[in-house]
Amino acid sequence: MKVTTENIELINKRLEYLYDNFNINPLSEEVKIGDEDIFIDFPDEWDEDNCYYSVGDFLLYTEDMNNIQVIDNHSVIAGNIRQTIISVDEYYYDHLVPDLIFETDKYFLRIVKYPFLIGIIASRDGIYNENFGAYTCSDYKAIEIIYKTEERCEEYDIEFIKTCLYHIASKYGVPISIGEFRSWNDITDEENDYVITVSSSELIPYCRAMDYYIQGLSIEKEDIKYLHLYKIIEYFSPTVSKKTSYEQLNKRLDALQVVERDSEYLESIFKLTKQYEVSLKDKELANAVLNECIDIVSLFQFLPDKIQRTISKSCHFEVKKITTLSPTTIEAVKREVADILYATRNSIVHAKSNYILTGKECPEEDLGQLNEFMINLCECLFIWNGRQSKEYQLK
Structure with missing residues (x-):
């Protein structure tokens, strides 16, 4: 799309609105018919070469x-566009991750540099200072969502964003x-130029444990x-134990059609209850x-x-015959x-107390x-959770 006689008046009107309401510096040269890009002169912006946006x-x-919204210091919504x-x-990111497009019936999502909506809010609200290396637009990378429907739900939007992340x-x-205003990242060297479209069928349903996972990846200390x-094991384990116990109990109750309801049968119900209680103990979480x-x-x-x-x-x-083991050995x-997982966890948590080694702990170097x-x-575990029915699927 180019600047034409049909759209130049609208473009100039919107530029004037940015100048008047978002602290954007007026252009030194007027927009001309035939131009393919619009330059946005953000204040105190060091990388002006990348502040050109296509006309479209x-x-x-x-x-x-007129109705632009800022949400929780991390997102801006205008019309059917959201940038987080x-x-x-x-x-x-630039070296390891190709260009990705996530698409569902409700969302079209991609990751963008120099996010326009983020930049104009940073400009409007004075969230920049060249002396401290805090720049209006080039500081940021953002998730950009194009809403395909009029439906909006912040909870679902954030879940979808976190699922993609x-x-x-x-x-x-x-x-x-998800970040927030005033972040700084140094951009260097070559960038990955592959484009991959990710369909909704490839996405795993969001659950809160994904946040622990991402936090864990960002931590350097092993x-x-x-x-x-x-913590993710601890998050899932109670539900896993409950599901297992319910299934065992249902099978036992099903047997009432063919067995006598005597003291031995009732005692077996008590045993299942005790097994469930044991499975909830810290030592049994990983095993479950x-x-x-x-x-x-x-x-x-x-x-x-x-x-x-x-x-x-x-x-x-x-070790090389692991695939041939019997169910009992497995x-x-x-x-x-x-x-080993439980002992290692305890050795870290209780490192400064009188912890007694069990011999199961993973060596620090490993x-x-x-x-x-x-x-x-x-x-x-995330994949397993995504396969469960709603009654057992954790959010």
Whole structure:
């Protein structure tokens, strides 16, 4: 789209509105018919070369300036466009993540640099200072949503944004989260120029544990990262135990049609209740998750080599033959892994107290590799959660 005789008056009118209401510097040269871009002269902006917006984008962004909204210091909405600031290491993002487009029936989402709506709000509200390296527009990267319907729900919008951010974090190993005004990232070197369209079927339903996951990825200290990832096990485990217990109880009750309701039958109900209570104890949380949600045979390779050898020795199998193990041995492996995860968690949490080593703890030098295992385990949990019926699916 270009500036034409039909749209030049509208473009100039909207520019004047930006000058009068958003502290944008007036252009030194008038917009001309045939121009393909509109320059926005943000105050105290160091990178003016990238402050040109296509005529089409300019008209889209300025569609409803009278009703522009700022939400929670991170988002701006005008018309059917929303821009939400994201916090991410721009160097890693540009080198590891291709251009992504997320599309559903309600949303069209992409990530943009020099977000127009964010920039004009920073300009209007004075959120810039060249002396301190805080620039109006170039400081920011943002999620941009184009709403396809009139329906708006902040809770659902944020869930969708976080779902997309989780997809990026898990797929490309780049910590990324919702940010806020006044962030600074250094942009250098070549950028990834691939474009990939992500359909809604590829997205995992959002749950709050995804926030723990992304926070965990952003932490450099391996012990603190481990605790964040272990929180995800603690988040899912009670629901996993409840689901397992309900299914066992339903099967037992189903049997009333064919067995006698005697003292032995009633005692079996009590036993199921006791098993459920035991499964909720801290020591059993990891075991419950590993038993019901995880294919340990597939994930075993991500454990530190030393732990693999220790488990193979205690459970009497060769590491290379992990795929041929009997169900009984696999159950024993799960128990060993669960004990190691729990003991490692305790050794970190109680490091400054009189903690007594059990011999199950992961050595400090192997924590980085154990976190790789935890990352994969957590991603499996998110997928498992997405497959559950609404009554068991956590948000």
